[in-house]
């Protein structure tokens with residue numbers, strides 16, 4: 001069997017691709033229902049000050065309580081949602097839950113930032129800044145507590161529009177982070193023009209930094225670049241104490257990763273943070289001295 005490939009050439013017919021399409025369609029239909037049936041839930045992963053270990057905020061990461069497949073991670077349905085308009089609705093659901101959670105934390109006396117990931121379609125949507133502004137007002141959450149994370153590629157898809165939307169968001173007081181930094185296609189010229197607040201170094205460099213000299217050089221240079229541009233630098237995917245220690249030495253500002261805590265449901269997060277701030281944090285910091 002031969003079928004036309006996307007590149008205009010010929011590709012060998014692969015029956016599993018067809019199954020894939022059927023499965024994708026099914027998942028898409030189910031995701032549509034999931035939005036209406038409240039099956040999407042937000043998990044929170046702490047972002048900590050690299051020196052003190054204090055929690056400064058959390059990243060909101062969507063999960064799907066699928067009726068038959070269990071809890072699905074973002075990677076299992078976000079790319080699919082991003083290929084359709086569904087992603088816009090999904091992101092608004094996540095934004096709503098995340099901002100409401102920031103309010104809950106404020107009411108508990110915790111001033112924690114919350115970060116939400118944005119997709120391409122949203123960065124081309126000039127209604128977004130007003131929607132975000134209304135949301136923050138409704139929940140009485142200071143705009144500086146909300147960070148929106150965008151990747152370089154998201155921005156570069158329609159840079160002109162993205163620069164405008166991000167500028168409006170920033171004018172409203174919301175923070176902007178460049179996510180997965182170092183993996184996409186952007187130039188330093190854009191980074192400068194974007195006027196962002198935070199640079200998140202992609203976890204692929206962080207995971208390799210204790211064993212690969214090149215990764216270490218990239219991490220070190222990116223921290224310096226970010227600081228020279230006046231940005232806060234965050235390392236994502238910090239999996240062990242040795243990497244955390246190293247990032248302290250390099251002067252990174254904030255860490256996020258399994259060495260602190262994997263993403264948790266909101267109620268689990270509350271239990272976790274209480275224990276972390278009571279003694280877990282000091283234990284972790286103490287352990288760093290020995291690595």
Ligand code: C2E
Pocket residue numbers: 045060061062073074075078091094117118119149179180203236237238239256257258259262263
């Ligand atoms: P991201 O924004 O780079 O989020 C970080 C991902 O790394 C999360 O995966 C997190 O669980 C995982 N992670 C955290 N610490 C570690 C670690 O120490 N080691 C390793 N190996 N991984 C770690 P998750 O939750 O599966 O999300 C995957 C991606 O899906 C996110 O990458 C983000 O781009 C996207 N995503 C998640 N939630 C949303 C959302 O609500 N909207 C949109 N548009 N995208 C989302």
Ligand code: MG
Pocket residue numbers: 059117149179
């Ligand atoms: Mg992110």
Ligand code: MG
Pocket residue numbers: 179180200202203236
């Ligand atoms: Mg990331």
Ligand code: MG
Pocket residue numbers: 180203
């Ligand atoms: Mg990532």
